[in-house]
Amino acid sequence: MSPLPVWYPPYGETEGYPVHALTQRPMDMYHSWGSQNAWLRQIRGKNFLYLPTKIWEGGGFAPGDYARVTSPSGEIVVPVAHMAALNENTVWTWNAIGKRKAAWALDAAAPEAVEGFLLNHLISELLPAKGDGHRYSNSDPVTGQAAWFDLKVRIARVGPRDHAEPAFPPMPRVVPQGSQR
Amino acid sequence: MHPAPSVIVFTVLSGIGFGFLAFVAAGLLPVSGWGAFFVWGLGYGLAVVGLGASTFHLGNPQRALLAFTQWRSSWLSREAWASVVTLLVLAPMALSDWLGLGLPRGIGWLGAGLCLLTVAATSMIYAQIRAVPRWNLWTTPLLFLAFALTGGALLAGREVLAPLLCLGLAAALITTFLLGDQQFVRRGANLGTATGLDRIGAASVFELPHTGGNYLMHEMIHVVGRKHAMKLRVIAVICGAVLPAALVLLPGHLGIAFAVLVHLAGAFAARWLFFAEAEHVVGLYYGARG
Numbered sequence: 001m002s003p004l005p006v007w008y009p010p011y012g013e014t015e016g017y018p019v020h021a022l023t024q025r026p027m028d029m030y031h032s033w034g035s036q037n038a039w040l041r042q043i044r045g046k047n048f049l050y051l052p053t054k055i056w057e058g059g060g061f062a063p064g065d066y067a068r069v070t071s072p073s074g075e076i077v078v079p080v081a082h083m084a085a086l087n088e089n090t091v092w093t094w095n096a097i098g099k100r101k102a103a104w105a106l107d108a109a110a111p112e113a114v115e116g117f118l119l120n121h122l123i124s125e126l127l128p129a130k131g132d133g134h135r136y137s138n139s140d141p142v143t144g145q146a147a148w149f150d151l152k153v154r155i156a157r158v159g160p161r162d163h164a165e166p167a168f169p170p171m172p173r174v175v176p177q178g179s180q181r
Numbered sequence: 182m183h184p185a186p187s188v189i190v191f192t193v194l195s196g197i198g199f200g201f202l203a204f205v206a207a208g209l210l211p212v213s214g215w216g217a218f219f220v221w222g223l224g225y226g227l228a229v230v231g232l233g234a235s236t237f238h239l240g241n242p243q244r245a246l247l248a249f250t251q252w253r254s255s256w257l258s259r260e261a262w263a264s265v266v267t268l269l270v271l272a273p274m275a276l277s278d279w280l281g282l283g284l285p286r287g288i289g290w291l292g293a294g295l296c297l298l299t300v301a302a303t304s305m306i307y308a309q310i311r312a313v314p315r316w317n318l319w320t321t322p323l324l325f326l327a328f329a330l331t332g333g334a335l336l337a338g339r340e341v342l343a344p345l346l347c348l349g350l351a352a353a354l355i356t357t358f359l360l361g362d363q364q365f366v367r368r369g370a371n372l373g374t375a376t377g378l379d380r381i382g383a384a385s386v387f388e389l390p391h392t393g394g395n396y397l398m399h400e401m402i403h404v405v406g407r408k409h410a411m412k413l414r415v416i417a418v419i420c421g422a423v424l425p426a427a428l429v430l431l432p433g434h435l436g437i438a439f440a441v442l443v444h445l446a447g448a449f450a451a452r453w454l455f456f457a458e459a460e461h462v463v464g465l466y467y468g469a470r471g
Contacts, residue, residue: 041393042391042392042393042394042395043390043391043392043393044391044392045391045392045393046392048388081388083387084387111392111393
């Protein structure tokens with residue numbers, strides 16, 4: 001292992017997917033590990049995909065718009081926001097905000113479950129094969145698989161929506177909702 | 182600001198109550214016997230119901246008593262003291278009118294002055310808030326006093342004074358609307374001055390400080406549609422001041438009752454607007470104000 005940063009081409013197809021998509025986990029979550037702190041939910045209960053000025057203006061985006069984000073592995077429809085201080089070929093969003101409905105003992109209508117989203121659907125479930133043919137998992141279904149410079153996407157405007165897609169039905173509750181405990 | 186029904190009901194009813202008490206106390210509505218009992222009862226009732234309503238928006242209404250301790254810094258506390266002192270000072274006058282004790286009218290004049298002082302104290306709660314430029318103006322006490330005096334004169338059936346006061350109220354309302362609309366801009370506060378970033382460039386909101394609602398957004402950032410506000414302003418002036426001036430001239434108690442009811446409808450519209458249109462500067466941090 002080299003201690004120096006390395007560069008390798010993104011996995012899989014990149015033709016027709018001109019934009020890098022990144023995620024980072026909100027650093028305040030590291031200070032409230034293991035809990036869904038109500039205060040943090042109030043500060044950041046939903047996430048946007050931040051678009052640079054070139055994509056925002058080129059695509060004719062307006063506040064309140066959603067975008068269809070497509071990668072070789074899948075596509076999602078998510079809320080977007082303009083961020084001027086962003087590289088023109090990069091989009092990013094907070095990881096670990098989006099939740100499956102009824103997960104984390106939240107209400108099925110919680111903003112995390114309706115408008116919040118993860119990039120998991122855009123990321124291959126498995127890493128490329130190792131020498132022995134084994135493919136390691138590349139998915140974090142609990143807090144969201146992180147995307148770094150190994151994910152390339154394309155963006156198209158879809159106009160105003162009221163929920164992110166894909167949207168799945170609520171999952172069975174293992175931990176009862178707050179009000180029923 | 183969020184137009185909380187409890188505060189609207191309180192300020193309107195206690196305002197007209199103290200205005201009416203001022204007229205009755207000053208002897209401008211000569212009453213005696215059981216007539217006096219009901220007239221004074223109406224005045225006391227409006228004032229007390231209004232004060233009671235002001236406790237509805239407190240999570241813990243018994244805390245209202247603590248308000249009395251802060252008279253050195255708080256107009257709300259001074260209002261509480263003024264209202265209690267007024268109602269106590271007026272008690273012998275009310276008893277005198279009812280039972281024919283013949284106490285000097287001077288007590289009533291003192292009480293009438295205290296009534297107006299109470300209303301002025303109520304208005305100062307709002308007028309002293311520098312963070313709400315629309316309220317932070319001499320028109321606020323003027324408007325509250327105009328409403329109290331007009332409502333009181335209408336309820337007292339003063340056939341000359343009431344229409345005159347109605348005209349004064351219309352002028353006060355229109356002045357408040359026109360001057361109020363300019364206050365926020367005249368204060369010169371914007372996102373740049375609020376954050377101090379105006380020294381290095383033009384500031385704009387990248388995104389709100391938080392995605393969920395909070396107390397500040399619920400209580401202090403209330404945006405009214407321009408058309409909706411205009412409609413209510415017209416209702417406030419027409420119902421609050423213009424129509425009652427004519428209705429009070431109708432003969433008999435029915436005219437007074439109509440005039441007062443129409444006036445109250447206008448007063449509630451005006452008071453709703455008073456709160457809903459008031460822009461708190463905290464909205465600057467949310468990009469809600471220019």
